[in-house]
Amino acid sequence: MSLLFFIFNQICSNKWQKLRTGGPGSGKGTQCANIVKYFGFTHLSAGDLLRAEIKSGSENGTMIQNMIKEGKIVPSEVTVKLLQHAMQESGNNKFLIDGFPRNEENRAAFEKVTGIEPEFVLFFNCSEEEMEKRLLSRNEGRVDDNIETIRKRFKVFVESSIPVIEYYDAKSKVRKIDAGKSIDEVFEEVKKIFTPAN
Numbered sequence: 001m002s003l004l005f006f007i008f009n010q011i012c013s014n015k016w017q018k019l020r021t022g023g024p025g026s027g028k029g030t031q032c033a034n035i036v037k038y039f040g041f042t043h044l045s046a047g048d049l050l051r052a053e054i055k056s057g058s059e060n061g062t063m064i065q066n067m068i069k070e071g072k073i074v075p076s077e078v079t080v081k082l083l084q085h086a087m088q089e090s091g092n093n094k095f096l097i098d099g100f101p102r103n104e105e106n107r108a109a110f111e112k113v114t115g116i117e118p119e120f121v122l123f124f125n126c127s128e129e130e131m132e133k134r135l136l137s138r139n140e141g142r143v144d145d146n147i148e149t150i151r152k153r154f155k156v157f158v159e160s161s162i163p164v165i166e167y168y169d170a171k172s173k174v175r176k177i178d179a180g181k182s183i184d185e186v187f188e189e190v191k192k193i194f195t196p197a198n
């Protein structure tokens with residue numbers, strides 16, 4: 001089973017240096033749609049699964065809604081269970097897991113519960129200004145597409161997701177892409193990573 005995690009955007013640690021950015025709006029979901037069409041993976045967006053859980057009216061729905069509004073990371077046992085169920089239901093064994101893991105707890109819980117590690121992690125590199133611009137014009141009616149939540153999400157990413165990226169980087173599993181270019185240009189870069197060198 002091959003798993004590719006989409007971890008987003010740049011981080012500000014000196015190792016990855018450059019812009020101090022972090023968090024959403026880099027285009028993960030947009031590129032996942034292209035990858036699914038082109039390479040046949042099953043796209044599992046942790047955020048979409050959580051939003052579906054809210055819509056289902058489940059007992060966790062209100063808690064999830066409040067955490068998304070605050071840009072916080074939902075307890076891993078909730079998210080991992082949703083991902084695991086979606087993987088089991090998919091009938092596929094090639095997954096593109098989008099927006100996951102978001103922190104060390106996510107990573108450890110997923111690997112403990114499923115026993116699998118990602119084949120590689122796609123790291124989308126995008127300036128904070130560009131991501132903010134994209135999110136503010138996304139127009140999908142998301143409760144977290146407002147400047148206050150966006151800023152909180154960037155902060156959560158810097159504090160919680162950096163260690164996860166460095167964990168996978170230490171295992172040479174991170175593939176970095178400049179996501180600041182146009183959608184088509186980014187996908188050209190993505191295709192190179194998904195197409196094995198002959």
Ligand SMILES: Nc1ncnc2c1ncn2[C@@H]1O[C@H](COP(=O)(O)OP(=O)(O)OP(=O)(O)O)[C@@H](O)[C@H]1O
Nearest residue numbers: 024025026027028029030134135138181182183186
């Ligand atoms: N390369 C790009 N250039 C310009 N706009 C883009 C690009 N990629 C995506 N967008 C737009 O930016 C917005 C955010 O894209 P997308 O939803 O794919 O981001 P994301 O990384 O999944 O964000 P989140 O983590 O918040 O779900 C969308 O409106 C999308 O159409």
Ligand SMILES: Nc1ccn([C@@H]2O[C@H](COP(=O)(O)O)[C@@H](O)[C@H]2O)c(=O)n1
Nearest residue numbers: 046047067068071072073074099100102
């Ligand atoms: N692993 C995750 C992924 C997402 N969340 C919450 O959902 C929000 C939206 O996520 P997107 O990937 O769709 O942008 C995110 O800001 C978190 O609040 C999570 O808790 N854990």
Ligand SMILES: [Mg+2]
Nearest residue numbers: 028029047099
């Ligand atoms: Mg997304």
